[in-house]
Amino acid sequence: MESVHRLTSAFNRAMNDAIMAEEKVDMMTNIKSMSILFTEMCANVEKCEAEKMRFKKEAEQNFEKYQELQAKADGYDDVVEQLHIALLAKSDQKFASPIFDKIRHEVHENLQKIDNYHRILANYQLEIERNKRMEKYIDELSKCTVLQRIGSRFFAREVAAVRQMLNLVQNSPNVDHATKSRVWDEIEAENNVLRQNTLWLINRINGDDTDNDLMPRVVVLMRSHAHQGLGLEITGGCDTFRPVLITAKLKGSMADDDELRIGDRIIAIDGTFLNLTSRHSDVMKMLETESAKDYLALVVSAFNPFTDDIVSNQLTVVERTV
Structure with missing residues (x-):
């Protein structure tokens, strides 16, 4: 590269001299010098290209040798690792049987x-x-x-x-x-x-239980744990001129019993029969008092406002007990 730079500088200097020459002889001399320098420059460029190709070829050959050596080294590493494994297995062979057992x-x-x-x-x-x-x-x-x-x-x-x-x-x-x-x-x-x-x-x-839902049924509500409440909502009483009916049951409470149905009419509470003078507050107080025990026995029947008169005739004797 130094020779190329040197020839380039000489060529440029000769060109400047040729341009600045006043006589024809000096111009020809400078042009001849430029031609010689250009020829040398071309020769140097060809030489550089040849050396570049040689270096490139040598680099490719060296890279191939490197790959071969790397493959051999990897193979040697595998062999060495296998030897280590074999030696380790041989040294641990006497302990393998107890471990497997x-x-x-x-x-x-x-x-x-x-x-x-x-x-x-x-x-x-x-x-x-x-x-x-x-x-x-x-x-x-x-x-x-x-x-x-x-x-x-x-x-x-x-x-x-x-x-x-x-x-x-x-x-x-x-x-x-x-x-x-x-x-x-x-x-x-x-x-x-x-x-x-x-x-x-x-x-x-x-x-046995009768198939007629309108007939009175005895339902016993049992307390399963100490903190279980009655969970029964009712409506009606003599102050509303309606029979005492069950309107809701709280899930997980004593009232959560399949035998007790929403819409049933309450006839008696733990042996005490309701009558036409039983107020809503009296029934609520009676339920709260009796539900403090571990059980509560109710006499109920399905309520139908169109056919309830027939059932009322059957319960007349029962309601006179109070």
């Missing part, structure tokens, strides 16, 4: 644990089904117990009425016959009402 033992234990888990899970599901059946059986027994308590309460009232009749006969010798006969008839009439109520309830306990 331990792994096989652990796998066997894990499979045994999985089998035990499935067996325990199956037993757990079986116990869940048994508990469900037992809870249903216990609920039925509890409801029967509650109904029998209500029946016993009615029977106790009937016995009390009979006792009043006996006291009237034994302890009232000075009462005239007409007064004694009138009191006897009143007590006997009340006792007949109590007897009919008792027989009705006992028949409901021991009998």
Whole structure:
């Protein structure tokens, strides 16, 4: 490159001299010098191109050799790595058998644990089904117990009425016959009402459910935990000239029972029958008081404003108890 620059400078200088020459001889001399310099420059350029091609070819050859050497080096690395693996495997061969035995033992234990888990899970599901059946059986027994308590309460009232009749006969010798006969008839009439109520309830306990939805039903609401509320909304009463009806049930509450339906008419609350003078506030207070226990027994029936008169005739005797 230095020779090319040198020739270029000389060529430019000769050209300037030729341009500035005043005589023809000097101009020819400068032009000849320019021709010589141009020839040398072309020769140098060809020489540079030849050297450039030679260097390029040598570089390609060296790159091919580099690739061959790199491939050999990679192959040697693989061989060395395989040798290391072989040496390591040979050195660890005496420990391999205990390790594999331990792994096989652990796998066997894990499979045994999985089998035990499935067996325990199956037993757990079986116990869940048994508990469900037992809870249903216990609920039925509890409801029967509650109904029998209500029946016993009615029977106790009937016995009390009979006792009043006996006291009237034994302890009232000075009462005239007409007064004694009138009191006897009143007590006997009340006792007949109590007897009919008792027989009705006992028949409901021991009998099958009727298909007629309008007939009275005994529904026992059980408390499943200490913080469970009644969750029952009602409407009606003598102050609104309507029967007491169930309008809503709170999910998860004591009232959340399939046997208790929205729209049912409440006839009795835990053995106390409602009558035409029962106000809404009285019924609410009665529900709050009785629901504080672990159970609440309701006598209900489906309410139909078009056919309720027929049912009312069947319940007339029952409602006279209060």
